[in-house]
Amino acid sequence: MAIQLLNGVVYGGLLYLLAVGLVLIFGLREVVNFAHGALFMLGSYIGYTLAASGQWWLGLLVSVVVMAAVGCILDVLVFRSLRKHDHIVTVLITFGLLLILETVVTVTWGKAYLSYPVPRLLAGTIEIAGSPFPIYRLFIIAVSLMVAIGLAAWLRFTRMGLYVRAASTNAHVTSIQGIDVDRLSLIVVGLGTALAGLSGVVAGPLLTLSPTMGNYILIDSFIVVVIGGLGSFGGAFIAALLIGQIHNLGAIYLPWAATMLPFMLMIGILIWRPTGFAGSRT
């Protein structure tokens, strides 16, 4: 049972890394990023290229840096010009980006399923509550916890974090008070995309790589963001852990309904509170 709960935390951690990026981008740019799963997938492939030659850690670093750059480019070229548009327009445009990214990856790396091994340093298992548990999975939990703590501290205790929180609440008023929201957004979108790259590489050894690998986890992260409340960092954290548990325990105890449970939870919560459980009542 302890092992199963831990497995749920592993998936929840990965979901959190993606969902928090969605929340950051939505908060600053009001863009619902349908391309986020494809960015996760791209990050995973970049990591694969280096991991295939035994440079897993270098792959992690390169993927995060490249994805941060991709995020900055996206922000300048696409998201910035979407400011004045309706949310639905941003949905359609990022959906277009998703198709473009999938094609780029298909043409570059091919359609075949790829996989890469766990880095040697983190191979092996450790005994927890009498059962073996892969060290690599503990590493994923540690990474997502570190990101969660780091991000919370950054948002809570630094001046820039204060600006980010202010701009997420009302970008217009924040810019009137003399803060360069465009520059702030550049950093924040870069950060959100870098986190997608990070989770892509970290999840790489657990998944098989394919150009559509981002779709499934994107839908789960949308569920996390929606039930957590659009734009809520704390909500995303709790919802990610919740969906992680439901995903894993459901697969064990209710296999016939497992894939339905997150959807049902989402529908139930939205009917109860259309803004999600940590969202503001507007």
Next chain:
Amino acid sequence: MPRTAWIVGVAALALALGVATPWLVASKLTLSLTTQAIFDALLATSVGFLILQNGRVSFGQAAFFGLGGYAFGVLVARQAMAPELAFVLALALPTLVAFLLGIVFARITGVAHAMLTLAVGQAFYEIAFRWRELAKGDDGMSFDLPQRIFGFASNSLQNPAVMVVISWSILVLSLAGLALFANSRMGQIAAAVRDNEERARFIGHDTTIPPAIVYAISAFLAAIAGLLQATYNGYIAPQMFHWSLSGSALIMAVVGGAQFIIGPAFGAVCFFFLKDFAGRFAEYWPAIVGSVLVAVTLLMPQGIVGLASRAWTRQRSRS
């Protein structure tokens, strides 16, 4: 009412043209492609109608498309009932499901609605994918049509020269029906709710049922498309529910022009033949679609039909 007369007149002309197609076009391949394009046009029309009348973007319209196809395919393959009854059920079930969902979704708009429909659509996909006893799960299932449906030899339903006329007529009648609905009292109320729900409620209209009826109508169209495709191919597969199908129907609707009733159908036909034409670039196809979508959304938010309509008005005001 002159507007109604216009709609009826144009529809009659379009019907006559459709009936003449098999005599005008000899190539079986062209007929078959046209038939497929019309199925796409019906699905895109159903997505576009939801945007036009309810102001809601759906990423899960394939749920009703798949439900229509599956209900028919499964019932016929098991010989659970008379095929005519299966036909009716395959249309009634998705419509009813959509009506109930429409009532539940009444308070949910914008991005949350897009995500919710995506989730509901994927839930159906997961069921079809995993439930092997239903229709062989992931593999999909072919089935034989019964000898006769509604007194006609059923193999004619798999003949493109026949199916092209049937599906074209259905498309034309649907578009005319939607145009009449948009002008009807119920359509006007739904549009009022779309523009300002609070105001519509304030002046005494019910704001739940009219949008739910729009939902049901749009699902009915999607179900027709799914039913026709399942009948024509004699095959159902979980891909009929997949969100990429909902997504491409949405793209066709937006590129064609979702502010117009015929816009989505026009977009679907354009896309279908562009795709066929660009066959040798098949590998790059999604990127081409994606780029077109980005360009159209940013540069001409009203779509191709919107652009044409503006050019036409300008031309007329000049002369």
